[in-house]
Amino acid sequence: MTEKLFQIDPYLKQTEAQILSVEGDLLVLDRTIFAPEAGGQASDLGRIDEAEMLHAEEKDGVVYHKMSEIPSGFKPGKTVRLELDWETRFDHMQNHCGEHIISGILFTKYGIGNKGFHLGSEFSTLDADMKQMPQEMVDEVERLANKAVFSSIPVTVDMIDSKDEAQKLPLRKELKVDEDISIVSIPGIDCVACCCPHPSDTSQVGLIKIIKAENYKGMTRIYFKCGMRAFEDYKLKHDIITALNKKYSSEEHNLLDNIKIQDNKNNEIRRDLFAMKSKFAMMEAERLVAEADKYVHFEYDDQSLDDLKFMAKKIMEITELPVILSSTSCMTVLLTHSGKSKLKCGKIVKEFACGFGGKGGGSDSLAQALFNDVDIMRNFVKIALMSI
Template identity: 40%
Template structure:
């Protein structure tokens, strides 16, 4: 059994211990200590990292009351100096303690139960058996939790047996054999937990709910606490400040100005599309006037493929077979809008690979793309010749 120093003092950064076993499993090396400051992965919280005698500890887990430390290089049994990467540990302490307060507030205010918890490197998620969560609910939970944080109330931990578990104000009743560890923030949350926590709520600093989304009929809540919440605010504040300068307005009027400009842009886009459609129709009419056959071939050097497709849309109203290319984008459009039996899709499927192109389509329409203009031109000429010879 490994003595768990992180339960005696979650702020312990360094200590001496004894390496009692070194285990090699394939390409992995694990060290067992008589006592350890390293928290093993569990309860939704990632493991600590750090070093043992200067060798990096990359992962820690517990099995049968023995804690195994995966290290980068082999170590020998004997005395060891252990050092925990405390910035990472304290970050997890802030997140995990914050998650408890959020879960407790949800349970107290709305009788919602935490059905899942994940503490990741970037954010924390809680799965709550309530759906939907309204904006007012989110605001009430945030306000209640942050008010409690500012009161700087203590987190207490204690061990109870199975019989006394039901006597605690725990929001979560679980069926266990033997003793279980309880983490409590009085009048806010009480729950069985094996993780590490701050001593007082003030050390969390701040809790922010980022978003809520539907998940398996429940609500998945994304939160950031402490330094993570501060860093998130800093990034978003910089974005808002930049946008405020660009729109020459203050933060309060920013959304109004953005919405106004978005409406103006949409209106301009509609006008532009109308003009593109009109130009395409005029170009299609010109192509028809210049054609003495039932087919039209045209290769455009400076038009985008979107413009070419607009012309094709206008031509599709008339009974023509037409082949249009955009040399600018190296694309081709092939359409059969006549009664002539000619499958555009089958022709592409059978021949386009021979010209190093990619594409496909249906009987009446196909389109393709090429890496270079030379291959596009060859395929274009090939299709033109095939259409001319079609009876």
């Protein structure tokens, strides 16, 4: 068994320990300050002498420390110095305890259990045993969670010898162990068996922000950030809002209204632009059709494929002749007709464009071919026109 100093003093950042065994890149010590990965929470990080401690894992009461390397002097009996990556640990403590607070409130106020927890590198999630959580309830849980933080409620850990003794407490979850049970209590909020390190009071959790709550396998998955993560999230969003306020000449209270006003203006401009584009395209279509004999053909130097399609559609409104439009800008040839022509557009592209180094395809009435050389594209157009 490894003595788990982090359960006695979660604020212990460095200490000495004795090596018990070295197994590959795994180190076993008589005692440790590194909390192993457990219950959806990542392992602590740190250093043991000059080597990095990458991951701690517990098996049958023994903590195995995975090392970046095993220094040559690391032998059983040697005393080594342990140094905890405190920033990572405190981040874990804040977000882990935040989960206790949210889960505790869900249980004590609403009778809803927690079916899972994961402390990720970006955000944490917990799965509340409720199919669809109304947004008002999410907001209320978040408000109460932050109120618990501002109340500086002590977080205590008690070792209880027996299951019978522990079961007298108002536990949130059923016990999985029979003896030496570590019970974490936040009076009025939570009481549950847990072996992870916790801050000494709720104020150290800092801000608790629920990012979103969504349906997940018949439960509600709550995404949240606590402490420095929540602060950084606030800063990011504040920066975004500040930039939007500048862009829309707004303040927070009228930003959404101003965005809506601008959206309406943009929609009006889009409608006007479309009407003008349609009018211009129809004039252009009438000109091309007037000059056409067996087909309508034109090469543009500034049109996109969407522009060619739009133009072709206008042309087909006033003629049944096949239409072949090309653009040196997008290096694409569009072949199409209303269905009255016998021209097989897709077949022409397949037979000739691919042979000319182009690529594309399509149906009998609509096909397109893309090229990477303008002369080759023009040669393909000549052949396509000859086949009409």
